[in-house]
Structures are given as C-alpha cells and as structure tokens.
Amino acid sequence: MHDILENIPVNDPLCNPEQKAIIDRILTENQDRPGATMVVLNEMQKQIGFISEAMQAYAAKNLKVPVSSIHGVVSFYSFFTTTPRGRHVVKFCMGTACYVGGTPQLIEKAKQLLGIDVGQTTKDGAITMEVCRCVGACSQAPVMVLDDEVSGRVRPNKLPQSLRALQD
Incomplete structure (x- = not known):
C-alpha cells in the first residue's frame, strides 16, 4: 500500500x-x-470525512506502524469510511428486532426512492445509505438513523417524506 503514495x-x-x-497537523x-x-x-474521519487508502498509507508512514494495522482499524470499525459520504447519511438498523420488524422492506423502498444501493451515495452527493447493527432502540423497531437522529417505528409509506426532507 506504500506504493499508493507514489x-x-x-x-x-x-x-x-x-x-x-x-x-499533517493531526x-x-x-x-x-x-x-x-x-x-x-x-x-481524520471527523475533519476530512473519510480515510482514503492513500491517507491510510500516509498515516502509517508517519506513525511508523504497518499499513496493515491502520487498514485493520479502519476496516474493523464501522464508523470509519474509506470513501466520501453524502451530506446526509441514512442508516437502517439491522439488529434482530428491526430486521424482523421490517428493515429489509425499508431498504428496498429506499433503494427505489434514491436510486442507489446500500453503501452508495446519490449522484448529487446528498444522501449516503448504510446499514448498521443494533442502535439500542429495539422497542421502536424498525429504526433508521437520519444523520444522528434516531427515527423509530418507520413505515415504508412514510419513508418518501423523510428522505425528501434530506434532499437539499
């Protein structure tokens, strides 16, 4: 991966x-x-918004650690991303209660509405769609997180207005 720096x-x-x-300051x-x-x-995630492969190699070189250890951390923790996210992030909880409560149907509806798949960002850069593990709101299943706001008991027919509100 150090070759990427060239x-x-x-x-x-x-x-x-x-x-x-x-x-460099970080x-x-x-x-x-x-x-x-x-x-x-x-x-780096907080201030740049993502950690590219080149940034991982650069950090490894400067911290004098193997690139594999940097990559291991970035790939292990779900809050790190290696590509830019949209201005807004929609996460669908895939914990057991949410999954059983209808998250797969919500994801399918969101795919249709946004024209993207999980892990992708709309062409206009407005919305990135992701899945996450339990957010601790099982009694509110199914749950989605719009940016940092948890929305519970989400129904497919209410999804269009929630997503429209995020499209600037």
Missing part, C-alpha cells in the same frame, strides 16, 4: 493543500500519544 489519485485529500495541512499533534493510531484516525 500514485495518489488527484481527488484524494492528500492532493488538496488545505486538507493535507489538516492531516499527525504532528498526536504522533507521540499513547493510542495515536486511533486518535489520528478519529480526527
């Missing part, structure tokens, strides 16, 4: 001087901290 895609944050400065401020990998990745 062929960084032009749209990568490392090629944008402002974003690279943010990444690395410099945190490289000597205990647990630096997690701190750095959290800050």
